[in-house]
Every structure is written in structure tokens, then in C-alpha cells.
Amino acid sequence: MTTQQLTQQIKKKNSFLCIGLDVDLNKIPKHLLKDEDPIFAFNKAIIDATHHLCVAYKPNTAFYEAYGLKGWKALEKTIMYLNVKYPEIFTIADAKRGDIGNTSTMYAKAFFEDLAFDSVTVAPYMGKDSIEPFLAFENKHTIMLALTSNEGAFDFQTKMVAGKELYKQVLETSKSWKNSENLMYVVGATKAEYLADIRNIIPDSFLLVPGIGAQGGNLQDVCKYGMNDSVGLLINSSRGVIYASQNEDFAEVAAEKARELQEQMEIILSK
Amino acid sequence: MTTQQLTQQIKKKNSFLCIGLDVDLNKIPKHLLKDEDPIFAFNKAIIDATHHLCVAYKPNTAFYEAYGLKGWKALEKTIMYLNVKYPEIFTIADAKRGDIGNTSTMYAKAFFEDLAFDSVTVAPYMGKDSIEPFLAFENKHTIMLALTSNEGAFDFQTKMVAGKELYKQVLETSKSWKNSENLMYVVGATKAEYLADIRNIIPDSFLLVPGIGAQGGNLQDVCKYGMNDSVGLLINSSRGVIYASQNEDFAEVAAEKARELQEQMEIILSK
Numbered sequence: 364m365t366t367q368q369l370t371q372q373i374k375k376k377n378s379f380l381c382i383g384l385d386v387d388l389n390k391i392p393k394h395l396l397k398d399e400d401p402i403f404a405f406n407k408a409i410i411d412a413t414h415h416l417c418v419a420y421k422p423n424t425a426f427y428e429a430y431g432l433k434g435w436k437a438l439e440k441t442i443m444y445l446n447v448k449y450p451e452i453f454t455i456a457d458a459k460r461g462d463i464g465n466t467s468t469m470y471a472k473a474f475f476e477d478l479a480f481d482s483v484t485v486a487p488y489m490g491k492d493s494i495e496p497f498l499a500f501e502n503k504h505t506i507m508l509a510l511t512s513n514e515g516a517f518d519f520q521t522k523m524v525a526g527k528e529l530y531k532q533v534l535e536t537s538k539s540w541k542n543s544e545n546l547m548y549v550v551g552a553t554k555a556e557y558l559a560d561i562r563n564i565i566p567d568s569f570l571l572v573p574g575i576g577a578q579g580g581n582l583q584d585v586c587k588y589g590m591n592d593s594v595g596l597l598i599n600s601s602r603g604v605i606y607a608s609q610n611e612d613f614a615e616v617a618a619e620k621a622r623e624l625q626e627q628m629e630i631i632l633s634k
Numbered sequence: 635m636t637t638q639q640l641t642q643q644i645k646k647k648n649s650f651l652c653i654g655l656d657v658d659l660n661k662i663p664k665h666l667l668k669d670e671d672p673i674f675a676f677n678k679a680i681i682d683a684t685h686h687l688c689v690a691y692k693p694n695t696a697f698y699e700a701y702g703l704k705g706w707k708a709l710e711k712t713i714m715y716l717n718v719k720y721p722e723i724f725t726i727a728d729a730k731r732g733d734i735g736n737t738s739t740m741y742a743k744a745f746f747e748d749l750a751f752d753s754v755t756v757a758p759y760m761g762k763d764s765i766e767p768f769l770a771f772e773n774k775h776t777i778m779l780a781l782t783s784n785e786g787a788f789d790f791q792t793k794m795v796a797g798k799e800l801y802k803q804v805l806e807t808s809k810s811w812k813n814s815e816n817l818m819y820v821v822g823a824t825k826a827e828y829l830a831d832i833r834n835i836i837p838d839s840f841l842l843v844p845g846i847g848a849q850g851g852n853l854q855d856v857c858k859y860g861m862n863d864s865v866g867l868l869i870n871s872s873r874g875v876i877y878a879s880q881n882e883d884f885a886e887v888a889a890e891k892a893r894e895l896q897e898q899m900e901i902i903l904s905k
Contacts, residue, residue: 489786518761
């Protein structure tokens with residue numbers, strides 16, 4: 364998928380919502396546990412109920428790996444279901460990968476080719492040759508951690524490096540990498556006040572913004588400082604949508620929560 | 635496994651060799667491709683031929699994920715084979731994971747509980763609350779990237795932060811984290827001259843050192859600057875051992891290459 368197609372979808376749906384599919388078997392409705400594949404059953408119900416309200420889904424691979432083979436199988440089924448039934452949806456493998464060059468190529472193949480995700484999240488610590496193998500894939504997107512939503516972001520990301528914070532160095536340095544037009548960035552909603560500075564460095568890139576809701580980020584602030592002419596934002600909500608109800612009505616309630624966010628986004632987009 | 639048990643094994647085998655099981659179906663001997671599970675067949679042959687010459691095996695998860703479900707199954711079979719047949723071996727999931735707290739806990743469960751590895755590699759960019767969930771597991775080890783062996787290490791890791799290089803900040807900061815005694819660190823063999831400074835910061839920790847052989851690192855230099863009283867080093871070789879021959883004699887030749895490294899280590903240990 365191209366970023367133009369993503370922007371078109373945002374404008375059509377009046378939504379830039381991404382729903383995080385972080386499936387924890389301790390949190391899903393109990394009646395689903397009888398299903399042959401409870402993880403996929405949960406995802407399918409959530410997707411069918413919310414696909415018209417959001418533009419992206421983001422399974423975090425940790426939640427699938429934690430269930431071993433059956434988790435990996437559920438991840439495969441989920442991405443296949445999305446690609447076949449809702450091909451307009453932008454898909455994000457939230458994997459935070461990164462390794463030396465030949466190994467990053469293997470990760471890129473795993474997520475872009477084998478699983479056929481549109482994008483994957485990566486960590487920047489190992490630098491250019493750990494990320495460029497991902498960028499080499501045409502019409503695929505590499506979403507690099509810049510400023511994350513957690514408390515530990517202040518341990519290293521905001522430390523001053525040659526006169527500017529590390530996350531700004533990461534943003535600026537990455538612009539010089541080959542095929543850097545395939546980069547997007549993770550910026551936590553809990554750090555909305557940083558977004559104006561970030562937009563000075565990367566005015567055109569899409570930002571994936573986690574941390575709305577459960578983590579305390581504010582949608583209006585994020586949009587005020589982070590939106591660009593092509594919207595340029597994917598706002599993620601995971602727990603706030605998918606676990607809004609743990610009863611049989613879970614998918615319906617998830618759709619209500621997604622609708623609330625979509626309606627706030629529609630107001631912002633109409634301004 | 636405790637670090638004391640690891641050190642005992644090193645002294646018993648006169649080896650601190652770790653063999654990287656980075657299985658690429660394009661590089662393994664052709665006759666194995668007829669096997670029902672070529673990845674596991676390759677690993678089993680390598681392990682059976684080399685287990686007495688090394689103290690650790692390190693599958694890099696990228697190479698397994700690239701083959702989807704069958705790759706994940708081969709990884710499960712490999713770690714189970716190691717844990718059942720050679721329980722004295724230290725096992726490393728080279729996964730370079732790291733995420734916000736509740737998600738890192740899922741990764742820790744995946745690698746420490748579901749797959750039962752002794753250790754996992756992690757990336758430090760997201761800070762304390764992304765790593766501490768791993769450190770909470772008793773007698774499990776979290777191997778954090780400090781100074782990596784690739785060229786991209788110079789993009790951020792060696793940049794000056796408050797008067798010292800970022801990787802030194804990472805090392806020092808991590809010492810204050812809860813259960814930091816469960817930390818080990820990745821330091822690339824291609825950066826051997828940095829090891830003296832690193833040992834000043836973390837004198838007692840084990841270091842996992844990739845980059846010997848194919849990547850150009852030198853064993854003698856690494857040991858000169860990096861060894862401590864408990865040895866404190868795991869030197870990894872992947873391609874140099876496992877792909878030394880691509881013929882039917884591959885396991886035998888891998889053992890010869892492992893033997894060469896073990897003999898060099900025995901000389902160093904006897905000094």
C-alpha cells in the first residue's frame with residue numbers, strides 16, 4: 364500500500380484510527396476460550412465490528428509469540444483474514460525488530476513477504492545498516508521508534524546528544540538513509556508537546572501514535588501539534604477498544620468505543 | 635541456569651564458545667532439504683557434532699520467523715532438543731526484543747517460559763520499564779545490546795551523551811535497574827579496543843561477543859580486554875562454524891572449526 368492510498372482511506376472513512384490487536388487470553392470473553400482458535404475468533408469479531416471505523420490494525424507480535432505455535436498460527440490467520448477480506452486496511456506488525464543487515468533482511472522477509480504486512484515497527488539502536496534492509500521493500504513501510512509513550516523513554520531517548528535530544532538525532536539521521544521515504548515513526552501520545560519540534564524535522568512522514576486512552580495521551584493535543592496536510596497520523600488504541608467489554612457483547616462495545624474515537628477524529632478533520 | 639553453572643561449564647570444557655544457529659535454507663547442504671524439517675535436521679546434526687566444544691547455542695529468531703509456522707516449529711524443536719539432551723548448555727534466544735512493560739512481560743514469557751531459553755537478547759532504546767520485566771525472571775538472563783558489531787553502531791551508540799558515549803550511558807544506567815544482576819551485555823568483537831572501558835563500568839557481567847570470523851573480530855584482542863576472573867565472555871561464531879562446509883560432511887567440518895576456536899580458547903584460559 365502507498366501512503367497516498369492510506370491518506371485516501373483516511374479521508375473516505377473520516378478516521379485515522381489504528382486498533383491494536385494485543386490479544387491476552389486472560390482478558391478476552393470467557394465464552395471464546397471454547398473456540399478452536401480463541402485468539403483468531405476474538406480478532407475476527409473485533410475486525411468485523413470495527414473495520415469501517417478504523418484504517419489500520421496493529422497486532423503486537425509479543426502477544427502471539429507468548430502462545431508459541433498456536434499464537435503464531437493465529438497471527439497468520441489474522442493477517443490473511445485482513446488481507447483477503449479488507450484489503451484497503453493498512454496492517455502493522457508491531458514487532459520492534461532490528462539486527463545486523465543480513466538478519467534484518469530475514470525479518471523484513473518474515474513480515475513483508477511471508478506474512479504480507481504493509482508495515483513493521485523497528486528499533487533504531489543498531490543504526491543505518493539495521494534499518495535499510497527493511498526500507499528496500501517497495502510499497503512497504505518501516506515504522507521506527509522515535510519517542511515512545513513509556514516512562515523509560517526518558518532514560519535515553521530525551522538525553523542530549525551533540526546539542527539535541529537523541530530522538531531528534533534519530534529522526535534527522537534516518538532522513539539520510541536509502542529509501543527513507545519508506546519510513547514512518549512511532550511517537551507516543553503521552554509526549555504530545557514534543558510533536559511540534561518533531562514536525563519541524565519530519566514534516567511529511569506518517570506518525571504512529573500509541574498511548575491514547577489507557578496510557579493517558581490526549582487526542583486533541585496530538586492532532587494540534589502532529590497533524591500535517593495529508594493528516595500524517597495513525598492514532599492507536601488497543602486496550603481502550605478491544606477490552607471495553609469482556610462479555611458476549613465485546614465486539615459491539617469495541618465498535619462503540621471505536622465509533623467514539625472516529626467521531627472525535629471526524630470533527631478534527633472537518634476543521 | 636546460574637552464571638556460576640555457566641562458568642563451571644566453561645572451565646570444564648575449556649571453552650567459552652557460543653555457536654549461532656542462524657539457519658538459512660539457501661545455505662544448508664542440499665541433501666537436507668529432503669528432510670521433513672530441514673532446519674531442525676541441520677541444527678540437530680550441528681549440535682550433536684559440536685556440543686562438547688561449546689558452552690552455548692544462540693538461534694537468531696529472524697531466521698526462524700522468516701519461514702513462518704514451520705520456522706517457529708523448528709525453533710521449538712531445537713530448544714527442546716537442547717534442553718532435554720544437553721541441559722548443561724546455556725541457550726540464548728537472539729531476539730533483540732523490547733517494548734512497553736506489559737508487552738515485554740509477554741516476550742519474557744514467550745522466551746523464558748514457553749520456549750524455556752536460559753536467556754534472551756533485548757534492545758535498550760525504550761529504557762528501564764521495557765527491560766525490567768525480563769529481569770524479574772529468576773535464573774534467567776537478559777542480554778542487552780550495548781555496543782554492536784555492525785557499522786551502524788557508530789550512528790547512535792558511540793555518540794556523546796552528557797560527556798560519555800551512549801553505550802556507556804546504557805551500561806551505567808542499567809546497573810541501577812531492579813534485578814540488574816540478571817543482565818549480560820552484547821559487545822561486538824569488531825570493537826575490541828572499547829572493552830577495557832566497558833570492563834571498568836561492568837567488571838563482573840558476562841558479555842556476549844559476536845563478530846568473530848565473518849565480521850572480522852579478533853579473539854585474542856577480545857580476551858585481552860574483555861576477560862574477567864570468571865572468564866565473563868561468550869564468544870559467538872555463526873557462519874564461520876555452521877557453513878564451513880555445505881556438503882554432506884557439514885557437521886564434521888563444523889566440529890573441526892569449533893575445535894579450532896576451542897583450542898585457541900584453551901590456550902588463552904591456561905595463561
